Amino acid sequence: MSSQIGRNIRVQVFGESHGPSIGVVIDGLPAGLAIDDKAIADQMARRAPGQSAQVTQRREADSPQFLSGLYRGHTTGSPLCAVIANTDTRSKDYAALTDLPRPSHADYNAAVKYGGYADMRGGGHFSGRLTAPLVLAGAICAGALRQRGIDVGAHLIQVGEVMAPALDPVAVTREDLDRLRQAPLGMADEAARQRVEDLLDDLRRQGDSVGGLVECAAIGLPQGLGEPMAAGVENRLSAALFTIPGLRGLAFGAGFAACAMRGSAHNDPYTLVDGRVQPASNHAGGVLGGITTGLPLISHTAFKPTPSIARPQASVRLSSLSPESLTISGRHDPCIAIRAVPVVEAVTAIVCLDLLFDKGGTYAT
Numbered sequence: 001m002s003s004q005i006g007r008n009i010r011v012q013v014f015g016e017s018h019g020p021s022i023g024v025v026i027d028g029l030p031a032g033l034a035i036d037d038k039a040i041a042d043q044m045a046r047r048a049p050g051q052s053a054q055v056t057q058r059r060e061a062d063s064p065q066f067l068s069g070l071y072r073g074h075t076t077g078s079p080l081c082a083v084i085a086n087t088d089t090r091s092k093d094y095a096a097l098t099d100l101p102r103p104s105h106a107d108y109n110a111a112v113k114y115g116g117y118a119d120m121r122g123g124g125h126f127s128g129r130l131t132a133p134l135v136l137a138g139a140i141c142a143g144a145l146r147q148r149g150i151d152v153g154a155h156l157i158q159v160g161e162v163m164a165p166a167l168d169p170v171a172v173t174r175e176d177l178d179r180l181r182q183a184p185l186g187m188a189d190e191a192a193r194q195r196v197e198d199l200l201d202d203l204r205r206q207g208d209s210v211g212g213l214v215e216c217a218a219i220g221l222p223q224g225l226g227e228p229m230a231a232g233v234e235n236r237l238s239a240a241l242f243t244i245p246g247l248r249g250l251a252f253g254a255g256f257a258a259c260a261m262r263g264s265a266h267n268d269p270y271t272l273v274d275g276r277v278q279p280a281s282n283h284a285g286g287v288l289g290g291i292t293t294g295l296p297l298i299s300h301t302a303f304k305p306t307p308s309i310a311r312p313q314a315s316v317r318l319s320s321l322s323p324e325s326l327t328i329s330g331r332h333d334p335c336i337a338i339r340a341v342p343v344v345e346a347v348t349a350i351v352c353l354d355l356l357f358d359k360g361g362t363y364a365t
């Protein structure tokens with residue numbers, strides 16, 4: 001299994017959802033970086049399970065214990081290791097699924113690939129639980145970015161058929177991103193959020209789940225990060241974002257809408273702003289030729305509906321190879337995208353810091 005992202009800042013996650021703990025080793029952080037415990041706790045709480053009626057009811061404190069790489073509130077320059085305990089595991093929910101795999105989860109694929117040895121309780125290493133250490137790593141990297149005037153924020157702009165307004169891809173500010181971080185369900189638009197809450201209530205009654213779309217913006221990035229072709233910003237961000245389970249689609253800037261546009265509408269004309277050459281619009285999403293343009297780096301990530309739903313579904317009993325109906329009990333998110341918001345933000349922060357370190361690694365804390 002490869003559970004590492006980053007080139008200069010290497011983030012390795014480990015653990016299984018129902019093992020004793022999950023965690024992260026971060027290598028390549030500069031020494032002397034102040035660790036803001038409150039900022040980390042806030043980000044962890046945005047993602048944590050059991051925080052509202054609209055998410056999985058598993059309860060975890062998600063308070064990290066640092067084992068190395070941290071001394072007197074600052075990074076030491078050696079690998080930082082942190083563990084997060086798994087306390088509220090209910091493994092009996094998963095006992096029957098070894099022989100009767102859930103459609104669209106990783107149960108059956110893991111059983112075949114790892115010959116039945118993978119610990120799939122709670123989704124094991126495939127679980128959304130493994131995004132907790134990613135958020136921890138992202139919060140640490142975001143602290144380093146903030147010192148350089150760079151901020152990353154994400155929000156939910158679609159759940160099923162409910163849409164919320166997207167950010168202004170040129171003029172998005174740090175205040176906008178702060179506001180998004182405070183928004184319940186990751187959706188700042190109140191009217192849209194109310195419709196999402198109603199939709200989630202309906203889905204709970206129907207035993208169903210729904211997909212969603214997350215928009216993320218990184219602002220304050222200098223022009224010139226990244227390289228062409230295989231080392232492009234999109235390449236590196238894509239590889240990292242696809243570590244998030246349930247992610248099914250990723251687009252930059254105008255994304256798939258670009259295929260229906262004319263060049264005259266899609267092109268971002270250059271203008272002069274305070275004597276500097278700058279694109280006047282941002283259909284490019286802040287990246288051209290694999291290199292940042294200096295405008296906000298905008299991504300859209302599409303999440304599938306949660307696979308574990310309460311409705312009866314067709315599966316196959318593996319021991320007898322007979323078709324059987326499966327009804328899943330247990331605690332599940334009705335919409336993965338809601339708790340994926342801070343995860344997308346975290347992974348984007350990790351990659352942005354990683355890109356900054358391409359420049360020779362001379363980051364002054």
Ligand SMILES: Cc1cc2nc3c(=O)[nH]c(=O)nc-3n(C[C@H](O)[C@H](O)[C@H](O)COP(=O)(O)O)c2cc1C
Nearest residue numbers: 105106126127128245246307308332333336339340
């Ligand atoms: C934050 C988060 C929470 C998730 N919660 C659940 C859940 O409660 N139930 C579930 O079946 N899948 C959940 N998933 C998705 C599964 O982990 C994922 O679909 C599965 O591991 C298969 O991976 P894939 O969808 O990337 O192919 C969650 C994913 C994330 C990122």
Ligand SMILES: C=C(O[C@@H]1CC(C(=O)O)=C[C@@H](OP(=O)(O)O)[C@H]1O)C(=O)O
Nearest residue numbers: 049056058122123127128129330331332
């Ligand atoms: C625990 C978390 O989410 C879990 C992600 C998940 C899955 O299949 O991805 C399934 C559920 O696990 P369990 O059955 O153990 O409650 C979620 O609760 C978390 O995000 O911290």
